Amino acid sequence: MKILVTGGAGYIGSHTCLELLNENYEVVVLDNLSNSFEDSLTRVKNITGKSLDFYHADLLDKEQIVKIFSENKIDAVIHFAGLKAVGESVSIPLKYFHNNITGTLNLLEVMNDFNVKNIVFSSSATVYGDPASLPIKEDFPLSATNPYGRTKLMIEEILEDLFRSDQNWNIALLRYFNPVGAHESGLIGEDPFDIPNNLVPFISKVAIGSLPELSVFGNDYNTSDGTGIRDYIHVVDLALGHIKTLPKLFTNPGVVIYNLGTGIGYSVLEMINGFKEQSGKDIPYKIVDRRPGDIAACWADPKKAKKDLNWEANKTLADMCKDTWNWQKKNPNGYRESNREN
Numbered sequence: 001m002k003i004l005v006t007g008g009a010g011y012i013g014s015h016t017c018l019e020l021l022n023e024n025y026e027v028v029v030l031d032n033l034s035n036s037f038e039d040s041l042t043r044v045k046n047i048t049g050k051s052l053d054f055y056h057a058d059l060l061d062k063e064q065i066v067k068i069f070s071e072n073k074i075d076a077v078i079h080f081a082g083l084k085a086v087g088e089s090v091s092i093p094l095k096y097f098h099n100n101i102t103g104t105l106n107l108l109e110v111m112n113d114f115n116v117k118n119i120v121f122s123s124s125a126t127v128y129g130d131p132a133s134l135p136i137k138e139d140f141p142l143s144a145t146n147p148y149g150r151t152k153l154m155i156e157e158i159l160e161d162l163f164r165s166d167q168n169w170n171i172a173l174l175r176y177f178n179p180v181g182a183h184e185s186g187l188i189g190e191d192p193f194d195i196p197n198n199l200v201p202f203i204s205k206v207a208i209g210s211l212p213e214l215s216v217f218g219n220d221y222n223t224s225d226g227t228g229i230r231d232y233i234h235v236v237d238l239a240l241g242h243i244k245t246l247p248k249l250f251t252n253p254g255v256v257i258y259n260l261g262t263g264i265g266y267s268v269l270e271m272i273n274g275f276k277e278q279s280g281k282d283i284p285y286k287i288v289d290r291r292p293g294d295i296a297a298c299w300a301d302p303k304k305a306k307k308d309l310n311w312e313a314n315k316t317l318a319d320m321c322k323d324t325w326n327w328q329k330k331n332p333n334g335y336r337e338s339n340r341e342n
């Protein structure tokens with residue numbers, strides 16, 4: 001069975017390619033490398049001892065997508081490709097709408113033309129906005145608080161409309177909570193191009209000494225210690241969620257929606273302490289104002305995925321911190337030193 005992975009060179013995509021190869025799927029990757037390095041895929045091949053086909057292609061160029069479908073008999077698509085920085089999406093919304101929405105429309109049109117109607121889409125817990133209660137279930141009301149989140153919500157709606165028009169489509173909307181961690185080999189991991197926006201990559205850069213201190217965005221929330229609470233999920237657990245979703249797609253389920261989270265929330269201070277313990281490094285931090293747009297707390301009810309997909313997250317907070325640190329210290333400059341021995 002051949003799977004096209006858009007955005008497969010990226011953080012979650014590369015971990016998913018690895019698990020797909022482990023499960024003996026054939027893998028074709030489409031990525032424009034706008035936020036990733038091809039070296040992630042070389043490393044996936046080294047870890048698994050298996051090969052995959054890489055197309056350096058852009059979803060905004062429809063001819064390039066057509067070429068891939070002409071040269072490969074694709075059975076299903078896992079669609080990760082997209083821009084994902086919330087703050088940047090507020091400053092340059094048109095770029096986000098164009099890349100994420102137009103890119104997805106191009107992909108869906110080509111899939112339709114080639115009669116490939118199975119797709120797993122990377123959605124996000126951001127589509128729940130500020131939830132009225134916790135834990136969050138899949139049928140909670142949806143809203144968007146920034147252009148990035150709106151692209152996720154719009155693509156979910158586009159996919160639902162597509163299914164309404166043609167019931168041959170099988171669509172899984174996977175709403176990720178907060179992906180962190182890295183493969184236990186320390187060979188692949190998250191490698192932000194700029195100063196990280198997200199908590200764990202930021203902590204990791206402070207621990208390695210390339211950033212001086214963490215700013216904790218507010219300690220006056222109505223939470224156990226006043227700092228924000230999130231449902232952090234190990235990226236390998238998340239990747240395995242996709243592996244469990246694929247067989248479901250081939251049972252012709254129509255549109256299915258799953259939260260991929262652990263069901264457990266940790267505060268910013270708990271994350272700092274977890275990372276300190278696993279790295280043995282001090283993490284200097286200061287409390288600053290809340291970050292605009294942040295919510296106090298967010299964690300998943302992951303029972304639906306457990307029941308329908310027989311999937312649940314198994315890795316602990318210690319695993320998430322240990323594996324992030326292992327990747328960071330083996331690759332202080334991420335993929336930029338690709339000829340170093342690991």
Ligand code: NAD
Pocket residue numbers: 006007008009010011012013030031032033034035036057058059060079080081082083084099103122123124125176177178179
């Ligand atoms: P990432 O940036 O590491 O991966 C995305 C990949 O898509 C990159 O390799 C990038 O080069 C590629 N890409 C972007 N636009 C493209 C285009 N037009 N054509 C071809 N390739 C393109 O991000 P990630 O963290 O691996 O996220 C993967 C998906 O999961 C994204 O859709 C993201 O919105 C979603 N998601 C991520 C998180 C998170 O916190 N990491 C949370 C929820 C949802």
Ligand code: UDP
Pocket residue numbers: 178197198199200202214215216217218227228229230268291294
């Ligand atoms: N956070 C923080 N300092 C940072 C980055 C994040 O205190 O430099 C906090 C943020 O306010 C939130 C949590 O860490 O409570 C997770 O933030 P992240 O950006 O990783 O994820 P998201 O807000 O998208 O869930």
